[in-house]
Amino acid sequence: MELWYTEKHTNSVNFSLKVKEHLFSGQSEFQKLDVLDTYEYGKLMTLDGLVMVTEKDEFVYHDMIVHVPMAVNPNIKKVLVIGGGDGGTVRELMRYEHIEHVDMVEIDKLVCDAAKEFFPTISCELENPRVNLLYEDGVKFVEDSKDNTYDLIIIDSTDPIGPGEGLFTTAFYKNCFRILKEDGILVNQNESVFYHDTKEAALKANSKLRKIFPIVKVYQACIPTYPSGYWLFGFASKKYDPVKDLNAEKWNSLNIKTKYYNTDLHVGSFALPNFVKEFFENGTI
Amino acid sequence: MELWYTEKHTNSVNFSLKVKEHLFSGQSEFQKLDVLDTYEYGKLMTLDGLVMVTEKDEFVYHDMIVHVPMAVNPNIKKVLVIGGGDGGTVRELMRYEHIEHVDMVEIDKLVCDAAKEFFPTISCELENPRVNLLYEDGVKFVEDSKDNTYDLIIIDSTDPIGPGEGLFTTAFYKNCFRILKEDGILVNQNESVFYHDTKEAALKANSKLRKIFPIVKVYQACIPTYPSGYWLFGFASKKYDPVKDLNAEKWNSLNIKTKYYNTDLHVGSFALPNFVKEFFENGTI
Numbered sequence: 001m002e003l004w005y006t007e008k009h010t011n012s013v014n015f016s017l018k019v020k021e022h023l024f025s026g027q028s029e030f031q032k033l034d035v036l037d038t039y040e041y042g043k044l045m046t047l048d049g050l051v052m053v054t055e056k057d058e059f060v061y062h063d064m065i066v067h068v069p070m071a072v073n074p075n076i077k078k079v080l081v082i083g084g085g086d087g088g089t090v091r092e093l094m095r096y097e098h099i100e101h102v103d104m105v106e107i108d109k110l111v112c113d114a115a116k117e118f119f120p121t122i123s124c125e126l127e128n129p130r131v132n133l134l135y136e137d138g139v140k141f142v143e144d145s146k147d148n149t150y151d152l153i154i155i156d157s158t159d160p161i162g163p164g165e166g167l168f169t170t171a172f173y174k175n176c177f178r179i180l181k182e183d184g185i186l187v188n189q190n191e192s193v194f195y196h197d198t199k200e201a202a203l204k205a206n207s208k209l210r211k212i213f214p215i216v217k218v219y220q221a222c223i224p225t226y227p228s229g230y231w232l233f234g235f236a237s238k239k240y241d242p243v244k245d246l247n248a249e250k251w252n253s254l255n256i257k258t259k260y261y262n263t264d265l266h267v268g269s270f271a272l273p274n275f276v277k278e279f280f281e282n283g284t285i
Numbered sequence: 286m287e288l289w290y291t292e293k294h295t296n297s298v299n300f301s302l303k304v305k306e307h308l309f310s311g312q313s314e315f316q317k318l319d320v321l322d323t324y325e326y327g328k329l330m331t332l333d334g335l336v337m338v339t340e341k342d343e344f345v346y347h348d349m350i351v352h353v354p355m356a357v358n359p360n361i362k363k364v365l366v367i368g369g370g371d372g373g374t375v376r377e378l379m380r381y382e383h384i385e386h387v388d389m390v391e392i393d394k395l396v397c398d399a400a401k402e403f404f405p406t407i408s409c410e411l412e413n414p415r416v417n418l419l420y421e422d423g424v425k426f427v428e429d430s431k432d433n434t435y436d437l438i439i440i441d442s443t444d445p446i447g448p449g450e451g452l453f454t455t456a457f458y459k460n461c462f463r464i465l466k467e468d469g470i471l472v473n474q475n476e477s478v479f480y481h482d483t484k485e486a487a488l489k490a491n492s493k494l495r496k497i498f499p500i501v502k503v504y505q506a507c508i509p510t511y512p513s514g515y516w517l518f519g520f521a522s523k524k525y526d527p528v529k530d531l532n533a534e535k536w537n538s539l540n541i542k543t544k545y546y547n548t549d550l551h552v553g554s555f556a557l558p559n560f561v562k563e564f565f566e567n568g569t570i
Binding site: 004010011012013014015016017018038039040056057059060194195220222224228229230258259260261262264265267268269270271272273274275277 | 289295296297298299300301302303323324325341342344345479480505507509513514515543544545546547549550552553554555556557558559560562
């Protein structure tokens with residue numbers, strides 16, 4: 001018998017992986033979670049049938065969502081992570097000794113539990129004493145947080161359907177702005193542009209951030225298991241420009257060994273193709 | 286009835302597109318050629334069952350294989366294209382008025398015929414009087430060419446299996462070096478690194494070029510329909526460094542409107558992820 005997992009990247013594009021074993025299937029009050037062991041990508045976790053993380057290519061996503069803001073402001077000490085239940089974002093953050101405290105707000109405890117059981121190389125820092133892991137609604141958490149609290153907010157969310165929806169709203173971004181310090185940075189996973197649904201989500205998120213933050217840029221990475229393989233992140237900032245203010249010398253002096261990120265690639269990741277630049281400049285929904 | 290086309294990106298990774306119509310199927314003495322009309326990617330051409338070109342994402346590949354070398358040396362006048370039967374490479378070359386002559390050597394006339402019939406937006410410059418289109422074996426053509434003839438050679442080939450095999454050999458690259466002028470540049474499609482088979486091919490091509498050309502670099506682009514979506518090109522050169530010698534001001538003064546390429550992205554495309562740099566520096570086969 002051959003077992004295959006298929007994700008519909010669109011109604012007319014399927015991406016399928018041959019499966020060794022279906023290791024886990026669970027339903028929380030928020031979503032359905034499955035863990036599959038695949039031949040090409042190792043173990044992977046899906047939420048409501050969509051790939052969130054795989055052992056083989058997670059390094060791209062986690063390097064890019066963490067090291068880009070960390071290399072722009074070397075004085076980041078207090079971080080808020082919204083989502084990120086697999087632990088990869090926190091794992092990368094914990095490599096910075098100067099980070100004093102991370103509040104990580106994951107709505108769904110099942111994601112962390114599954115990550116701890118099946119993805120030890122990703123979830124390995126969830127118990128770090130510098131990490132305060134809260135199983136709460138991120139939308140509510142930022143509403144209740146005090147002004148001027150965080151140096152960095154990372155929105156490591158699912159797509160804007162289901163539990164992730166509130167993390168793509170203007171009200172949520174306004175609270176993020178309010179609770180960031182005066183030189184604060186927000187980074188989010190910002191979907192993609194090759195397919196209609198993710199494209200619409202990407203533009204909406206970007207347009208909303210632009211109304212709130214003075215500096216809003218988009219940057220890119222190649223993540224094979226995400227739709228089209230071309231994925232975007234948003235960089236919204238009160239003070240720092242992600243390229244002009246990149247502190248490459250300082251970041252390189254930290255000697256953090258990364259598999260994907262480096263400071264040349266940092267600059268390159270903001271050099272978008274013309275069609276992407278034009279989409280974010282002129283696109284309307 | 287639903288019709289789907291599936292490409293096996295590896296033995297355990299399938300990429301499938303829903304098909305409106307199977308427009309053409311033909312067999313030449315070299316390979317099997319099919320044309321499909323798909324919902325997401327428009328018309329696409331396969332050779333021996335593998336996607337070569339689609340209407341939706343061909344702009345990425347053709348921008349990157351042509352404009353990168355053209356922006357490094359603004360005095361390119363004589364070009365040799367090996368392969369490239371769909372015509373996309375020649376289409377982009379013809380946008381430079383200062384290019385005087387292109388020899389295009391495609392082994393398989395069927396590819397050009399199918400491109401002319403089904404892909405008019407791609408094949409539109411194949412009849413340009415500056416293009417000398419020859420249906421010959423590229424390996425033989427470079428053997429028979431005179432020393433010091435071309436400013437640029439573009440190897441727009443299939444994978445190194447089947448008719449493309451000879452275009453990945455040391456003997457072939459040596460002839461390319463010989464027939465290039467003293468400031469000549471060679472660019473090739475250089476496969477990818479996420480999956481075993483393309484990875485092996487990428488490293489072999491790169492290692493061979495490094496033994497012949499003094500400057501050999503790799504650059505990257507996101508091409509959704511190619512395996513993993515992350516694709517590489519090789520830049521081998523006698524004199525010009527692709528980043529240090531980029532003549533951005535000159536290229537921008539030409540006012541060539543591109544959908545993917547720009548001179549910032551040019552620089553960024555050479556800023557490789559650490560794992561790719563390490564693979565080409567240390568990998569051995």
